[in-house]
Amino acid sequence: MNPNHYLAAEIMAQTGRDPSALYRDLTRELGDPLYACLDTPATPEQKAIIQQLTPQHIQLAELAGEKILAVLTTAPGNGSPIGGLKVITEHGWFAARPSGTEAIYKIYAESFLGEDHLRRLQEEAQTLIAQACAALA
Structure with missing residues (x-):
C-alpha cells in the first residue's frame, strides 16, 4: 500500500x-501554492560561493515586496546544512543550491500569491545570488 x-x-x-x-x-x-525550479548557469567559483553563503551575506529586508522573515542555511528540523541558502517571506520562499553535477545552481521557489509573485521571487533570487557572488569573488 x-x-x-x-x-x-x-x-x-x-x-x-x-x-x-x-x-x-x-x-x-x-492561497494556492505554486512551485517552480529554475536552473541558472554558474561557474565552479560561483557554486562554491553559493554553498558557503550565510545569513549575514543577505542584506535585504524585503523579497518580492514582502518582509524577509528568515534566512536559513540549515534545516530547521535537524540542523543539517542545506548546501545553500533559503529565504522565507510570509507568502513565499526560495532556496538556492549549487548542482553537484552540472555547471548551474538551482533556485527552488514557492508562492502562495500567484504566478507574478513566483516570478518575482525567482528574479529577485537570481539578482541576490549574483550580487553575493560578485561581492565575495
Missing part, C-alpha cells in the same frame, strides 16, 4: 473529513 494512503486514512480517522476537503479549506485560507 502507498504510504500516502495511510496518511489519508489517518487524516480521515482523526478529523472525520476527506483530505481533499481539508486541502481545499487550506488553499482557500492560505
Whole structure:
C-alpha cells in the first residue's frame, strides 16, 4: 500500500473529513501554492560561493515586496546544512543550491500569491545570488 494512503486514512480517522476537503479549506485560507525550479548557469567559483553563503551575506529586508522573515542555511528540523541558502517571506520562499553535477545552481521557489509573485521571487533570487557572488569573488 502507498504510504500516502495511510496518511489519508489517518487524516480521515482523526478529523472525520476527506483530505481533499481539508486541502481545499487550506488553499482557500492560505492561497494556492505554486512551485517552480529554475536552473541558472554558474561557474565552479560561483557554486562554491553559493554553498558557503550565510545569513549575514543577505542584506535585504524585503523579497518580492514582502518582509524577509528568515534566512536559513540549515534545516530547521535537524540542523543539517542545506548546501545553500533559503529565504522565507510570509507568502513565499526560495532556496538556492549549487548542482553537484552540472555547471548551474538551482533556485527552488514557492508562492502562495500567484504566478507574478513566483516570478518575482525567482528574479529577485537570481539578482541576490549574483550580487553575493560578485561581492565575495
